[in-house]
Amino acid sequence: MARSVLTERQRLLVWERDDGTCVLCGKPGTEVDHVTPRRFFGKHQATQQDSLGNLRLLCIDCHRSKHG
Numbered sequence: 001m002a003r004s005v006l007t008e009r010q011r012l013l014v015w016e017r018d019d020g021t022c023v024l025c026g027k028p029g030t031e032v033d034h035v036t037p038r039r040f041f042g043k044h045q046a047t048q049q050d051s052l053g054n055l056r057l058l059c060i061d062c063h064r065s066k067h068g
Contacts, residue, residue, distance in 0.1 A: 006032060006050060018057035029057030033066065 014032050022029045033056050034049060041049040048054065058066070 006055075010050065010052070010055065013052055014055045014057050017052070021057065022059035022062050023056045024058060024062045027059040027061070030060050031058045031063040032056070033058045033063055 011032050015029065018029055020029055021027065035054050035056055036049070038049050
């Protein structure tokens with residue numbers, strides 16, 4: 001399955017909504033994360049996987065921790 005690429009607008013909307021901070025620890029947010037990983041969506045569900053409801057802002061440490 002081809003990976004979708006988030007637009008700058010999507011990234012900006014997530015950053016603004018989450019106040020520029022990691023939603024898990026409160027540090028400055030640097031990474032847009034998919035709450036439900038892309039692999040759990042079918043190939044025709046790119047719109048859902050990249051919806052604002054499935055995106056959140058994380059710091060690099062929390063993002064690395066999530067992906068082990």
